[in-house]
Amino acid sequence: KTGEMAKLTQLIDNDIFRAYATYATIVLLKMMLMSLVTAYFRITKKAFVNPEDTASFGKGENAKKYLRTDPDVERVRRGHLNDLENIVPFLGIGLLYAFSSPELSTALLHFRIFAGARIIHTFAYLIPLPQPSRGLSWAVGYAVTISMAYKVLKTALYL
Amino acid sequence: KTGEMAKLTQLIDNDIFRAYATYATIVLLKMMLMSLVTAYFRITKKAFVNPEDTASFGKGENAKKYLRTDPDVERVRRGHLNDLENIVPFLGIGLLYAFSSPELSTALLHFRIFAGARIIHTFAYLIPLPQPSRGLSWAVGYAVTISMAYKVLKTALYL
């Protein structure tokens, strides 16, 4: 059993795997932050979607008026969904990429650019910055993921 | 080749990896259940979104009246999306956490609390239970994921 545990430990000692672990965790934490931003805007803008969430504001019509959509809440939610759509492919393809024997420096370049692009994308979405800020930051993260997918398929293709 | 296969087998023999595999599969199956619950409410409440789904109810206005939103369907869909937003981080961070040499008992504690919190969250959302049931169960799962992320970054940080 100690031997097996050692093997798991060895994986986390690998620099490429450590880099993947670091950047995957960073982008996931960034994505999780969107939940808190949504909650913040729901509370400050008093815009809820579930009747049970407005019970503390009183009963009947008094509480019902807080069951509404708010542009700021919806904006954060769109940013959150865009994160899901883009970070899920990064997680899956990035893990496989880490096992496809890339150069450490090349792997770091991919992970850093992706994480940077998604952080810029979030600011571009939430502030919001004028286009094409959001579009470009989205496209950069997308291109990085495609590049990693190409390496995975080149290394591992088994249909 | 036998040697490599053995290596893959050894991973599944590791207790921490097995625990992760078990709880990751449980929460994913729970999330997949939301699709069936959505389908159940769409059919029983006759509330569809795609015109081709109402074709069996007849043509024209007769079928069109079933293209509508229903509060119960929307509630399940929100629960499903909340699962995606929270279970994706658990999957990614939890896997990396399993490779960061945690104590088996600590890892089990994290996995069990997360799975329990998400199951309670689903009941709190679908019944629905009065707040703060849903909010608290969400926060517990969120905190467990943050705790695992902290261990991953402490063990693996490579920027």
Added chain:
Amino acid sequence: KTGEMAKLTQLIDNDIFRAYATYATIVLLKMMLMSLVTAYFRITKKAFVNPEDTASFGKGENAKKYLRTDPDVERVRRGHLNDLENIVPFLGIGLLYAFSSPELSTALLHFRIFAGARIIHTFAYLIPLPQPSRGLSWAVGYAVTISMAYKVLKTALYL
């Protein structure tokens, strides 16, 4: 360090892992394609959701009229969300399944049917094909994932 790198390389030399890597990457690329299809319909149908995206169409009311929902855009978005809901479980459960020592031929069967079902699902959703095309292709992918989850729990169960 060379020893560890070799170990990572060995994983990608394993046929089952390579098959998983291939099909996981294929379904993720397919899912990523939905972003481009959404963008294509948003631009050709001039149906946007963020005010900053319509700035190039002029100011005030002139730009505001393009902030609208379009049935084709919404259809692609529903297909994209359905991908997320089904491909995330495949990614997680499929990876664990690859480590649960399945027969290579059985694993390939699971991966191929899932990928095929999701590709058919996308065509069924976007064209759209009459039901039960979309329902059946969804159910096939769902059943494959359940089958893999069963193998994972049978092999790894550690509660």
